[in-house]
Amino acid sequence: MQVFGSSGTRGVANEELTPAFALRVARAVGTVREESRFAVGRDTRLTGRMLENAVASGLAAVGADVDRLGVVPTPGVQAYAADEGVPAVMVTASHNPAAYNGLKLVGPDGVELPVEALERIEEALLGEAFEAVAWDRTGTDRAVDGANRRYVELVLESVERERIADAELTVALDPGHGAGALTSPDVYRELGCRVVTVNAQPDGHFPGRDPEPVPENLDALGRLVRASDADVGIAHDGDGDRAVFYDERGEPIDGSASFAALAAAEVEAGDTVVSAVNVSQRLVDVCEAANAELDLTPIGSTRIMTRIGQLEAEGERVPIAGEGNGGVIFPGYRISRDGAYIGARFLELLADGAAASDVVAPYDDYANVRVNAEYDGEAEREALLAAAEAYADAATADDGAGLTTIDGHRLDYGDAWVLARPSGTEPVVRVYAEARTEARAGELADDLAAALRAAIE
Template sequence: MVSGLRLPGDLNDPFAAIEGVHVNARYPHVLARGNGIPGEMSIALKTPDTNLIFIYLLLLPSRMFGTSGIRGAVGEDVTADLALAVGRALASEGYERVVVGRDVRESGSMLADALTAGIRECGGDVLEIGVAPTPTVARGVEWLDADAGVVITASHNPKTDNGIKLWSPTGQAFDAERREAITARVEADDYDLEAWDGLGTRRRREGLLERHVETITETITSTGDDALTDLEVVVDVGNGAGSVAADALIDLGCSVRTLNAQPDGRFPGRPSEPNEETLEDLQQLVGATDAAIGVALDGDGDRLVAVDERGRFVPKDLLLALFAREAAGEGERVAAPVDTSLAVDDALAAVGASVTRTAVGDVYVAERATEADVTFGGEPSGAWIWPAETLCPDGPLAACKLVAMAANSGSLAELVDDLETYPIRRTSIELEDKAAAMDRIEATVRDRDVEVDTLDGVRLEHEGGWTLIRPSGTESVVRITAEARDPERADELFAEARELVLEAAE
């Protein structure tokens, strides 16, 4: 959309009276201001001899950062230009020492080089560690006494994608305030560029993978877990960066067999996301051998899932319940998102602990895990956080903890079978105006005799179950989840939630 607009005032500063206008110092004839509408910004061009301004409505991504950082298709959403801009913004915001690593994706080195150039151009020093799991980069910020860490990764996304995720010295992903500061710099093209004699340095740092392995093995052995010797374990690395898991298990004395261990950013062995559908080879191998357990990681090693000794995929809700019960004690809490199964509540109740629910996204789980009585945080996506160790989801650490748990109990399958499971119903309904529909749903349920939680969507606590109505962050759909302790109640709650959404859409 383009329109002509005449404005009164000084010809040299025709936007002086307009609130929120940014004048680009490098291109003074280009002016921009936010429209107050997510995803829109006005760009104006002024001529030197007239106050005729042409306003262009520029459609921007509604959020540069999602809860998992910046992600998208390479060459479309994620480009070298974007990586350069993020690097410039980081250094301009005062992050003087930055650890940079990447996963194995084909576009990773290009994006890491661009990001590094941006950091150095604004006076920041880059500590380059090359290909490494995301948790190694996150831990490395503290280990190298840096101000921030950046990993070039799209985690479990397809090979066509890549992304940028930022980490603080605590091992925690950048919070909303820090992300917004970076976004503001990028959108305003506002950087503190240095002259030739103020450029930052670029240095290679070795040994972080080995330090990660050593840290994990010390964590496991410090708890007295010495039953891992000669335990047979299969590790599916998924052609990704998570070989730290296999190395740590070997150092702990396990007999390790690997699948898809050759790093390859095309992910030829299986898709980067490990789930029941993509792990057939792992399930078959574990079931056909004497392996006590099989574990699988995603492309950057921050997610971990498992297969029991019978070759059965362990549902991630049940894996969350096992980790939570092992980590928590009387009066302690476990952080988990609003879509977490009742199985986790029941497992924790048995040891006198409880769930504290968060918004969906491991960044929110990590934030809650900073509270004193929270001993563990997890997401059914496969992200597991032990705050005493790190606030980053650490797939290799999770692999070793689960193997130790299986070794101590004698059977992962028996641990899983001892957990209660409940029927869950799920669907999605397409809605163009999700926000308006969610407002109507919330107003409706407020008048009902039911506990309402609006932390992330609308979660309703019912007798014997719960429902969650939550808008998708990337699609024009509202997702419905219902769980109950018996199938009939699950069907009933699911039907009620679906009717709520359909009525709100009218």
């Protein structure tokens, strides 16, 4: 797909992602979809209302009515879509910096549209095959109040509320000035937790930190955990569909470790777990211990959600899925990422008195390394990819490594793995590696990256 990538379409607002472009996307969506009513929501970004107006106009121009939800987390928009049976457009750039914005497309089941549906919309967009309606058939729009409250109540009724309340936990929360600031404090307080916050004022400038919930942006959360003697720290991205954690010492928990801990509590023999090709060995270990299958997809939440739907249609049970970036999916709840719900499910792991550090300790003994091999032009890109293929062929023949090629080349060595895949946004081939020690991971990554670079020197 040229327009819709692993999670919608994004760009610098008013430069790459303009109101004119958003209007064209909305016209394509309204033309391809059969529904006559849509919901539109946005996160806290300064350009959100501008782009929401363009989306609403584009939908109305092809005859669709629009429910305007205002500032709502992405999972709140998805919950509204599923409850009302209407598709939705979410205006968000998720974890990208403040200058960015984007569009996510959601079906009437509350799930991001699968790849094949996005391809049809993209074809209409690129071909400008838009439906045009007469002036007296254009759609109307209305402001809808209460979407955030409906979402909060959904999360509350979907977790073990009394068990969490009985634990009398203290939660340090950093919603990063995003849409989750309007909902997550209420969720955790109404679960009976003492809640202390930082960066909890909705603000599209993101003054306290960048929206991406990675350790380099979360020093304030670590300090808050320590100062408040909290049991756990929880942080969201800009649209509130991810949750990452800090332990009771104010130390970051690797997203793959928290994913593995959540999975270990869910997975049974015969289940299938879905994750991306850069999946951590931690999750591999959990699946092997439970005698469950691990199904890998290309990187990106859209690919993962599409695969969950396919497997469930085939009769497979998929209790958990996602990526190690805080984007965990519990299909029994909904096939979508939901930061507040993920956080509440982690609180369930603490409800019997275990410390957060103890909960993830069995899955915290791997080291990760990532390096980039840069290229200039298509010829160098192809040379790097050819070198990755040759390296993988040699590793499988000489070292007995397992090879996965659904998105780049991933080599599994049992105790470690390394992956080379082209970036979808930058002129680099990324090399990821994971092992029990940083030295081993670094050796794998550096060796593969050196082979790639040698191909263009």
